[in-house]
Amino acid sequence: MLASIIVALLVIPAVLLSLLAVLATAGYTARVPSGADAMGLALPFFTTAGAGLALIVASWVCVGAGKLDWISSRPMVPFTLATLASLGVALASLGVLVAWMERMGAWVPSAGLICGALGPICLGATLLGSAWLDAGKIRDSALPIVAGLPLTLVAFAGFGAGIYALSAWVKLSSENTQRVIAQSQQEEIERQRRAALSPADALGEDFAGMSADAPLWVIIAGLPDEADAEARALIVDRAQRVPNFDAELERTISADWPRYRHACAELIRLVPAEVIKASWGGALARAIAISANEIEKDHAWFTPREDRNPDPLGHVRAMADAATRLGGTPELGAALEALSKAIEGAAIPERDQALAALHAGAEQASEEK
Known part of the structure; x- marks a missing residue:
């Protein structure tokens, strides 16, 4: 019972925070704040990050309490799937938020509703159902299919966003390193040229x-x-x-x-x-x-x-x-x-x-x- 209460206390605020981020961005259609108004980005960012973290912790609580044993009797299987699903949803929510901030295209609002709203709702429903219902009822219900398919889609999108962000960071880091090296070489050439001049x-x-x-x-x-x-x-x-x-x-x-x-x-x-x-x-x-x-x-x-x-x-x-x-x-x-x-x-x-x-x-x- 205690584990079920903890899961509820984590999941319900997490889902509400995810929806708050969607509302704060008008479904990812609002104008991105800039300049002095850029502080307005803090609300959707921290609510999305907080919601993702809460869902990850809730999934681990479910695993620890054996609430996800309906997936498999092997302990590592529920833990792995729960971690991948919750982490994927968190990454997807943050990824679509960053895509909105960067004005990456007309696809962002549609992807935002799926990754930022539907994903957390499906994950939250799965965790709440697992925490409060019997394993047999869950296994025989439509919940694994109804929530599992969107969860799989959102999780894949989340890890795809994570891989894309990582590759973009590596590329940017490499470009910055090359730029710094080129600038240092140019400055050294200029120093040598100046040193060769008379006073x-x-x-x-x-x-x-x-x-x-x-x-x-x-x-x-x-x-x-x-x-x-x-x-x-x-x-x-x-x-x-x-x-x-x-x-x-x-x-x-x-x-x-x-x-x-x-x-x-x-x-x-x-x-x-x-x-x-x-x-x-x-x-x-x-x-x-x-x-x-x-x-x-x-x-x-x-x-x-x-x-x-x-x-x-x-x-x-x-x-x-x-x-x-x-x-x-x-x-x-x-x-x-x-x-x-x-x-x-x-x-x-x-x-x-x-x-x-x-x-x-x-x-x-x-x-x-």
Whole structure:
């Protein structure tokens, strides 16, 4: 009796859940939700999956309680047939639901009613009948034929759907693997091609891919790291063609990121003399003051950091060099004095090197001037 009750508690909700999935999809004729409405697919999917699982468990309960012995007295025969039938029905229900989601054709509604509704009903009727009726009555009734034929059809459809899904997954997995391999090979070829280019040629390709109104910081960000003279000249040339160059320079040289202030100082060092404007002095003085303030507050400022401050000593040298090239105005002189005091007051191992870099930058610029 307990097994019969358990089977009923499993089968009845399972059949109702299967019918709910059919109703939720309007017999697999409703429009498939997409975009923000795609969450609506959760209801039919989980109800179908839950129903299939409940039917499988119910079939095993029937087998364990001997309720399917009317099929055969050999224990493995009822177990095998019950498992195949319930698993086939579950796969068929899920398969037709996936076919509806993928909009696979006009055949889906008809197949959906058979696999999604008729299959679970027939399986449920067979399990309930087996649980509550005598084996002899079942064997002599029309239930094995009436329910068995649709069950066989649906089970075959379910395993066919499973085989199709497995083959599709294998094919898709193979295609994805081949695509990843081809992409990796293409990326490696591109890396090798780029590695064979000179720094200037590689930079030229990068600039060719940029829009004409690319901001100044994008163009000059690599100046503090670039050692190739031809590449540096290319950066300087491209930077001068940035729209609203003076405004961009003033904005970038006052950035919080030391790399960009360093790059702007290098740019001032390298631009042709006829391009230099006295108005840049105020912006450079503010940039030097920002660096001095950072040095006072951050004892790790002179520790090279690739993204933020790749060459701190070069940063100091470039600031002094750029200030001297702009004429050494009183405003710039005061800013450099503040920078020197900040370095002198910093209890860091790099202090002497930084002071030497500061004075070396000024002296070198004076000689070039």
